[in-house]
Ligand SMILES: Cc1cc2nc3c(=O)[nH]c(=O)nc-3n(C[C@H](O)[C@H](O)[C@H](O)COP(=O)(O)OP(=O)(O)OC[C@H]3O[C@@H](n4cnc5c(N)ncnc54)[C@H](O)[C@@H]3O)c2cc1C
Ligand code: SF4
Ligand code: SF4
């Protein structure tokens with residue numbers, strides 16, 4: 001293939017915004033978007049709640065400054081304050097821009113964009129389109145990219161960067177429909193491959209493909225990852241699938257009960273009960289399960305979200321979507337039966353270490369969206385700030401790459417490198433020494449992460465987790481790809497995703513072990529308080545041999561001094 | 568006692584999945600594989616075939632991503648109906664199974680086949696491009712980001728439902744016209760086109776409409792309602808199709824295609840001649856049901872818009888015409904009254 005100016009890996013909100021902005025910055029550039037699924041299927045479509053921006057449509061006294069403060073406090077002071085400033089001051093612009101290009105938004109009586117209150121925000125500033133905000137944003141961006149004639153390589157699986165010393169030559173990817181390994185020589189590559197929370201597998205609200213591919217690819221190429229130990233859990237995931245039952249169910253008056261029939265939240269938040277903050281409720285459910293007051297099932301222990309007392313009428317009128325989900329995914333009608341739930345891994349704060357323009361340490365390589373870590377979310381992201389993050393920094397990275405690509409003159413990707421890659425993939429198909437089933441490994445990985453590197457962490461358990469991951473990596477050497485065909489080999493792509501998750505899981509566990517404090521989503525039972533003296537810093541991981549080597553980076557401070565985080 | 572003593576009970580049984588298999592690299596023609604697995608109540612079809620892929624046959628190929636009915640990846644034909652595997656309960660399908668305990672799974676139709684349950688989506692994307700399925704903003708790009716458009720709740724509601732579409736292609740798979748003509752615009756693309764055309768922020772309504780009335784466009788639809796009955800998001804696709812047609816007649820008259828002319832002739836029968844003439848009606852070629860669903864509502868709306876009092880259909884009674892006449896009277900009864908009121912003022 002001829003040399004691209006920009007290759008964008010990922011067709012979610014971050015990738016598509018980057019593509020649009022790059023074309024706008026310089027329409028003459030040769031730009032491609034590579035995505036392992038059709039862009040409109042990306043996980044951005046799962047975001048229901050909305051995106052934050054201090055438009056002040058609803059609360060007239062809302063300001064960008066307040067948004068900045070809420071974000072920094074929410075991050076438990078681990079966010080870089082200059083990056084947060086960019087995020088929040090660009091927010092109104094980006095929401096309006098989306099409106100101007102045709103994104104449907106719910107409206108207020110005065111015809112301006114509607115806003116709703118969201119957790120951790122001092123004012124109602126979350127802009128939404130009913131309960132399908134991510135979906136409509138993604139649709140609009142995809143449509144606009146089609147309008148602009150962006151070139152898409154759909155169902156191409158990114159495998160690795162081709163690296164020449166300290167700079168990149170471009171990307172190596174597999175065409176899923178044909179199985180062919182292809183080179184994408186490129187002056188710049190922008191990673192926008194989404195999060196890694198799916199490594200918790202059945203205990204995750206994420207799509208099957210949120211396996212951190214971009215993070216794993218850059219990590220293997222020698223680019224540092226940052227703050228990987230921070231993974232956000234949501235209190236009420238469905239037992240079998242991990243899919244979310246939104247907070248609305250509790251907002252309407254749903255009870256959380258254990259196997260003794262108790263409303264156990266009285267122990268943890270006697271006043272707020274079921275409506276306590278997200279992390280506190282998650283920890284409470286987890287405690288009940290750990291202390292043996294959950295229900296047992298083949299799919300693991302769980303608790304009940306009981307809506308029956310609300311009555312059929314209210315459930316049907318106010319919670320129709322939630323009822324539908326329970327019936328579709330759990331086979332349970334909440335009018336007649338309690339819903340089985342447990343906490344679920346939801347969002348990855350960590351990611352590829354970038355500066356405020358999306359640049360990584362490697363020449364020509366950028367990252368944006370959930371796969372990057374600027375960092376604006378620090379130890380805990382606020383609801384509604386992630387869609388914003390992917391849009392704002394997707395756009396910034398797109399512009400930066402468009403402006404900078406002409407400076408780079410990458411060397412060619414050799415045929416030999418492609419052949420080598422092909423042989424590596426083929427090797428999984430050899431029967432000799434290959435007998436492990438990837439499905440089992442994937443499930444065990446999710447299980448050990450959930451048990452040992454989940455909501456509650458403690459040195460001995462994390463060590464157990466690290467040992468488990470190590471042995472899973474060993475067993476991975478013997479994984480067999482049974483499908484030996486070239487065409488649409490999902491057996492192969494799923495094995496490659498597992499490999500990526502294993503590499504990243506190691507960094508998550510390593511970070512969890514060294515960070516001897518509790519901050520945001522990271523709760524160490526053996527170090528229950530925040531320790532600013534020792535740990536007010538980012539963790540940074542680079543690969544050394546096969547394992548992560550840890551380093552640190554200071555947090556960029558600004559106007560806001562460290563404070564205790566209370567709500 | 569409370570919940571605590573009642574153990575969570577789950578029904579279990581053997582279920583057979585009869586799955587369409589075809590790998591063009593090795594197979595000369597498609598065949599079915601039977602997989603029988605033990606399942607518990609509450610499992611979706613997607614989880615079941617995932618289980619088969621992980622534990623029984625890793626070569627079984629299908630698309631899936633969100634597992635939550637949001638991304639549109641996993642549409643396939645389950646017991647002869649296109650739907651999402653991830654939102655379909657195995658137990659519900661068992662009730663519909665023709666052969667007890669056997670659930671049949673096939674790829675979507677009307678799109679090129681790739682392997683097993685995977686079909687090619689590019690033709691659909693191509694049609695989205697052909698029919699400009701995007702908002703072409705009234706605001707020049709250089710001004711974007713400065714000010715939001717003012718959009719009333721009413722204007723928003725005009726396209727709200729249509730934006731639920733997740734492009735799963737279930738409706739495409741069931742569309743009757745697409746079976747015969749692969750070039751046909753497709754129900755999902757009509758829906759999206761409509762959504763763009765009613766958006767007050769868009770500037771290319773006329774061009775899009777002009778494209779939609781060409782061959783393989785909106786007039787080719789047979790009004791069979793199959794797409795709407797199939798839609799996994801319960802979107803009233805037919806409202807969009809009717810909407811485009813009415814818009815087309817209103818703005819472009821009936822010059823476009825035979826479909827539009829049919830509707831015009833039908834209406835003229837009623838308006839000018841004061842009766843329905845069987846010979847000019849497409850009943851014989853398209854059937855009574857088709858005519859009633861397709862042309863009648865349109866003609867009634869046209870009559871209503873022009874405020875012409877509808878004369879009673881006077882035709883030599885035949886069985887088909889009788890039913891049509893009755894329906895027409897009912898649908899237009901209030902127009903006459905309205906008209907009387909108007910002229911009386
Ligand atoms: C259930 C749920 C609800 C949420 N609700 C909200 C909310 O209300 N508000 C909010 O702000 N945030 C919310 N979030 C978070 C937010 O949706 C995500 O963080 C965000 O959408 C991520 O966008 P992205 O563009 O970075 O990645 P994604 O949308 O995940 O896109 C990743 C892209 O990368 C591609 N890709 C990945 N790997 C490869 C590879 N190897 N080769 C080629 N392509 C690849 C994929 O095909 C995809 O196109 C929610 C998340 C979940 C799970
Ligand atoms: S109503 Fe029209 S678009 Fe819908 S399935 Fe029938 S022919 Fe296709
Ligand atoms: S209209 Fe309905 S069935 Fe058709 S693609 Fe959209 S969501 Fe799927």
Ligand code: FES
Pocket residue numbers: 630631632633634635636637638639640641642651652653654
């Ligand atoms: S897997 Fe996304 S809709 Fe079924």
